[in-house]
Amino acid sequence: xxxxLTAEQQALFEHELLAHIAGALxxxxxxxxxxxxxxxxxxxxxxxxxxxxxxxxxxxxxEERDGYMPGVDSRRxxxxxxxxxxxxxxxxxxxxxxxxxxxxxxxxxxxxxxTIGEVxxxxxxxxxxxxxxxxxxxxxxxxxxxRDQRDQLLxxx
Ligand SMILES: [Fe+2]
Numbered sequence: 666x667x668x669x670l671t672a673e674q675q676a677l678f679e680h681e682l683l684a685h686i687a688g689a690l691x692x693x694x695x696x697x698x699x700x701x702x703x704x705x706x707x708x709x710x711x712x713x714x715x716x717x718x719x720x721x722x723x724x725x726x727x728e729e730r731d732g733y734m735p736g737v738d739s740r741r742x743x744x745x746x747x748x749x750x751x752x753x754x755x756x757x758x759x760x761x762x763x764x765x766x767x768x769x770x771x772x773x774x775x776x777x778x779x780t781i782g783e784v785x786x787x788x789x790x791x792x793x794x795x796x797x798x799x800x801x802x803x804x805x806x807x808x809x810x811x812r813d814q815r816d817q818l819l820x821x822x
Pocket of ligand 1: 725728752756798802
């Protein structure tokens with residue numbers, strides 16, 4: 666139980682940190698989209714985008730390895746299994762989309778504002794997708810927890 670709480674506290678901290686980096690990424694994107702000369706902004710954008718991707722990767726790995734994914738017992742919550750599989754597929758989608766964005770940013774010339782603009786919009790779409798994904802995750806975690814507590818109260822464990 667203690668270990669569970671520690672894992673939850675760590676997950677909370679990691680998500681808070683990710684939200685801060687996402688805020689910095691949105692600010693940098695906004696700042697980049699306001700100009701057609703991205704030469705002074707591209708290095709910051711690359712740096713923040715890479716930081717975000719690195720930290721997101723860390724969180725996705727934690728969720729898949731130690732987090733709610735193995736934590737939600739698929740035998741007792743068989744009906745949640747499809748939803749968890751979809752969330753797992755979301756992770757792969759976020760990884761692939763962001764890896765492609767970072768790669769495009771790395772190779773873009775600072776004068777190529779069309780590419781830079783496209784990448785900015787693609788990253789904003791992924792950020793929105795992650796918010797939606799996190800809402801679904803929370804719903805599943807709360808649902809599984811409520812059922813576990815109810816079953817425990819009824820002495821069904
Ligand atoms: Fe997730």
